[in-house]
Amino acid sequence: MSAFETVIGLEIHAELATRSKIYCSCSTAFGAEVNTHTCPICTGMPGVLPVLNKKVVEYAVMAGLAMNCEITEYGKQDRKNYFYPDLPKAYQTSQYDLPICKNGYLEIEADGKVKRIGITRIHIEEDAGKLIHDPYRGQSLIDYNRCGVPLIEIVTEPDMRSPAEAKAFLEKVKSILEYTGVSDCKMQEGSLRCDVNLSVRPMGQKEFGTRTEMKNINSFSAAVRAMENERERQIDLIESGGEVVQATRKWDDVKGESSQMRSKEEAHDYRYFPEPDLVPIVVDKEWVERIRRALPELPDARKARYMSVFGLSAYDAGILTASRKTADYFEQAVQEGASPKAAANRIMVDISALLTEKGLEEIPFAPVYLAKTLALVEAGTVSSTAAKKIIEALFEEVKEPAEIAKEKGLLQVSDESALVPIIQRIIDENPKAVAELQAGKEKAMGFFVGQAMRASKGSANPAVIHKLVREMLKK
Amino acid sequence: MGMMTVKKLSRMLREREVSSVEVTKSYLARIEQRDGVIGSFITVCADEALKAATAADTLLAKGEGGALTGIPVGIKDNICTAGVRTTCASRMLERFLPPYDATVVKRLKDAGAVILGKLNMDEFAMGSSTESSYFKKTKNPYDLSCVPGGSSGGSAACVTAELAPFALGSDTGGSIRQPAAFCGNVGLKPTYGLVSRFGLVAFASSLDQIGSFTHTVEDCALVLNHIAGHDPMDSTSAALDLPDYTGALTGEVKGMRIGVPREYLGEGIQPEIRAAVEDAMKVLERLGAHCEYCSLPLTQYALPAYYLISSAEASSNLARYDGVKYGYRVSEFKGLNDLYEKTRSEGFGAEVKRRIMLGTYALSSGYYDAYYKKAQQVRTLIGQDFGKRFAEFDVLLTPTTPTTAYRFGEKSDPLAMYMGDICTVAVNIAGLPAISIPAGLDRAGKPIGIQLIGDRFAESEILRVAHAYEKETGHDAISPVWREESV
Structure with missing residues (x-):
């Protein structure tokens, strides 16, 4: 052969x-x-x-x-x-x-x-x-x-x-x-x-x-x-x-x-x-x-631009620019404030998984919704996992991502006053874990975050839990 | 009514001396009376004609309408007429009803002309005697034992027999000029591209051109005014500002330079026809034109080049008649190839099949260069040959045909038939305008035609010379003697 x-x-x-x-x-x-x-x-x-x-x-x-x-x-x-x-x-x-x-x-x-x-x-x-x-x-x-x-x-x-x-x-x-x-x-x-x-x-x-x-x-x-x-x-x-x-x-x-x-x-x-x-x-x-001057930017040129301007890998840039519709979608999302890498990942992983049959051209919601969803992650309002759920929801019905997050209980609780009683209860009920953490065993922090997440039904912001546990144990 | 020109009829209609319905009825009656013998019509559409005549009368009564309003006309049966069968004189299209009008037909209808019917021709315009029609033979009104010429034999005969004041035909290699010469009337083949070909069932697309049959040059100019002009439906139609062709008919030819190519007066030309050309030179000299012999050295190559190019194009143009979508189809066949073979074997006549085979051969791989391509090269050279002469002359004068009308069956050898086109084909090859006008009768009483050839789009020049000659000689007044017992 x-x-x-x-x-x-x-x-x-x-x-x-x-x-x-x-x-x-x-x-x-x-x-x-x-x-x-x-x-x-x-x-x-x-x-x-x-x-x-x-x-x-x-x-x-x-x-x-x-x-x-x-x-x-x-x-x-x-x-x-x-x-x-x-x-x-x-x-x-x-x-x-x-x-x-x-x-x-x-x-x-x-x-x-x-x-x-x-x-x-x-x-x-x-x-x-x-x-x-x-x-x-x-x-x-x-x-x-x-x-x-x-x-x-x-x-x-x-x-x-x-x-x-x-x-x-x-x-x-x-x-x-x-x-x-x-x-x-x-x-x-x-x-x-x-x-x-x-x-x-x-x-x-x-x-x-x-x-x-x-x-x-x-x-x-x-x-x-x-x-x-x-x-x-x-x-x-x-x-x-x-x-x-x-x-x-x-x-x-x-x-x-x-x-x-x-x-x-x-x-x-x-x-x-x-x-x-x-x-x-x-x-x-x-x-x-005249026709030559009116030609749009072609895939190769666009791919090179995505690599140099947005810092995407050749592979990612290649996939995004293979279809003009996908590339246009990506760029509009970036224009609406999405980070290029995050937008690229969401399009190629989460969105593409939902579009297996239709192909990337058929995204049913406007790029601005993707940008808004990513902004929620950036601001810590929702978790990365929650963003995937919002995208799934957008396939069902197009509406404001923040609204979806609220309806589906996906908002992360960053409000310390709401989290303090929850964490205090975990501290009180788990003296062994408290001792381990105070002895410098950082693994124990995972236990507190996990418990707090469970108690808040996943809506707590892990970074905030981290911070509160440390503060409250110092007292 | 006697010999009735379009011009005279038009005046009578507009002055309300007669109505279009009366005129139309009188032509329909004459068709009824004479066409059984002449055989010029394949289809007569009396009802449609009377309807159109009534509409024309309404316009005329209001003082509206133009030169052709209410004037009857006959149309060669390869020019499509919406709802009226267009057969190309072939079994293949015996029952074909086009859903559209050819652009020329539309123009005539818009001008108020009254279509009497569809005229006999050689099958798919392939022939020079109208003998290859599937339906009938058309007789020469001057001598019923002779052919009217072809392929537009029905058009020529119907005008001469006074079955219509004018008719349309098509000319691919002489199919208007030769029958006009045989039947003693005026036949114009315009420059390729002057008259739209949309709706003309194609024989050889790069050569076909629609033109007219009339009694006089004046009528010819009048009709040309109505059929010429750009058509967006025909890519090969010229977008030009056109003159009023009747304006060229001043009778004035003083100082015009007229060339007579010797190659057209050689062997095989009937002596009376040669004499008619020489006589025409004298007439035109007398009118103040300068006539001079000249040479078109490539003339002998025009005929073979014509038969290769026209047959090649025909083999492709006629391939669509396959029994699939419209037209004749055999009732019994086994599979697709059998359907094609039987339909085409039965639907086409011998001459059409001969040309399809000749053309298919000329285009086949291995033969293309030697035949089709070589013929196209000859075509270019012939065009240049004419170009040189038109730098020296305004108009060229030649015989239209080597002989006057011959008897039915006389040219049974296809090559002998093809040789009769020797004076006309070069004009099509070069895309030039040419007119055949009556130049008297031979000793047997059969019409002689002479041909005036012009440069591209120089219709005005040939019409001017033709008109001056006609006025000076009065040949247009000759008409066949009608013996009641023969019609």
Whole structure:
């Protein structure tokens, strides 16, 4: 196994966050009733013509700039011809030899090292519809809502050497697309999809091995499973004296295995040619510069800032900045007065634990509530444990943290007059512990704090108990 | 009513000498009477037409409306009309009802024109004789044994047979000019991008252009005023300030420079047609223009380049007719590929299949560079060839066709048929405007057409020259002799 090196390249399709489709004014909203977001243009009726949505070009340029690409000044669109029922024109309008962006790269961190992954190109194209198979009636129905939804396809160089690197790259792409607002990146809605090109070669060999292309990958974790499975399949084949066949394969994530869709010989001849219904895409340099200036702070820059300005560790800064929403949340909490480290810990530990399914973006209360909760801890009004309970309560209902603390009896009693009688009673009832403490056995202090906490039902401030015990025993 | 021009009809309507309903009824009656023989209409929409005529009369009665208000028109059946079937003369779209109007149709409707019906053509506009229509043959009104030309044969024949005062057609390689020449009327193919293609069922997107058939050059200018102009629905439509084209019709051509490319007068051109061009040179000289022979050396490459590019685009444009969503679908099939194969085998005619195969081949990997790409390179050079000539000349004069109308079945060899486009295709390749105007009859009594080609968006120049020639010769007044027993 270690005698082989894995070589991975990715093709990532991201649905753009435009409100209307790429060549008509139909809505791109997800989840509408079938065939309601359609018109004669996106369903390819005779005689209709496409008109390019300028926002699509703008988003592609944004993605390109964020991924260090060159922007093509004179581009064009091409027809990719093939028959399939979800493609009503029987060609997909895409870009062949003059994509909007080319020659970019992104840096990923893998095994503690920074590695640069080359991006060959980013081009724009239209999505196809969706086939709905009805096994009960033995029919296939077609939903054309997705037809003409704009996509960018990001094609990488074969620069990744492990599924872990590929996953790190996918996460970086997702994060950048989110930061720039180019895509929502909702995998479950299919707005981010990827195909994996993978080959293996003996360690030290210069030439690439024969590669396969894996389709039908629906999540990053599925991508990792598919890559691991394919790597092993190829190595097994080679080690048992066989050969890898260049082919397109289909991943079945439930079965955890892939099957061949079509061989190299069966590959489509797409007969690409320039789309005559559309004019060349001429990108104005000034416009590109305006887009560049308007780009938000990207994840890498933000991470570096969190480390230098807030003193966070690389790990913490990395997690907080992976999603723009989380990072924005964190920063707002800090702006509301929370200490960066405390806010970071609460977001990554307590809040993240409560959000296992939804992801960090879905925090149901505003950052100011987190800041107020942390302020209560800082002031000694509630304990650190109580803060966790307040956060849990905020998930149920959003209201003032101080109010929650009061209602739930989480307030720490720092009022000495309230604690004096309690402590006096403990002193009176436990002469042995008093003697130990007076003999200098500091462990005995734990006994007093524990008793006082129990008697106050956890609401006493431990520091205040400490102080009172010492004072009262001196008398 | 005799030969009725749009201009004359328009005056009569506005002066309330006739109503649009009367005019429309009279054309519908003539269609009823003559079109059984001519065969120019695939669909006649009498009810819709009378409704539109009534609406036009209301406007006219108030003294409102424009030059086309209340004027009947015929539309080639590859231009979409909302709710009226648009067949492209193909079995594939025999029952296709578009839910939208083509932009030109919308413009005509907005101008108050009355659509009489949809006109016969070669299937998907592929052909030069209208013989490839799935529905019927259209006859040449000058000689019923001859073809009307094509692909807009129905449009040309219907105007000549007085079944509509004007008609719209489409021209991808000569499909307006050649039938206009065969049927003896005025056919204009505007500059690529002048008239919106939205709603024109695509044959070859980079070549297709909608234009008109009229009795006179004046009518041609009038109609162009209404159909030209930018359309945000068509990315290839030009955003320009357009002139009033009738303003160019001054009769004045003094000092204009007219070039006659020798390559268009070579072998294969019927001597009477060559003589008509030479005669036109004399007429224009007499009017004060300077006519001079010139050369377009790449002319011979236009035809192969045209057939490669147009077929390549067609193979992609016609792929959507797959039996899945609309149009013809076989009733019995086993699986998806069988559905595709049978539907397309039965739904398309022979010529369409020939072009799809030719175009698919030209785009295939391994052949693309030798065919499609090479043809595009030739296209660029042909454009430059014309560009040089338009530095020296205002307008070029050529024959429209190598021969006058031929008999049905005479061009059964596809290549012989393709050769008939030799005078017209280069204009489409270069995206230029060109007009065919009547230049008298040959010895057999069949019309001869001559072609005037202009620089891009120089419609005014070719209309000016065409109009001056027409006024000087009176060729527009020639019409077929109607023998009642033959119609």
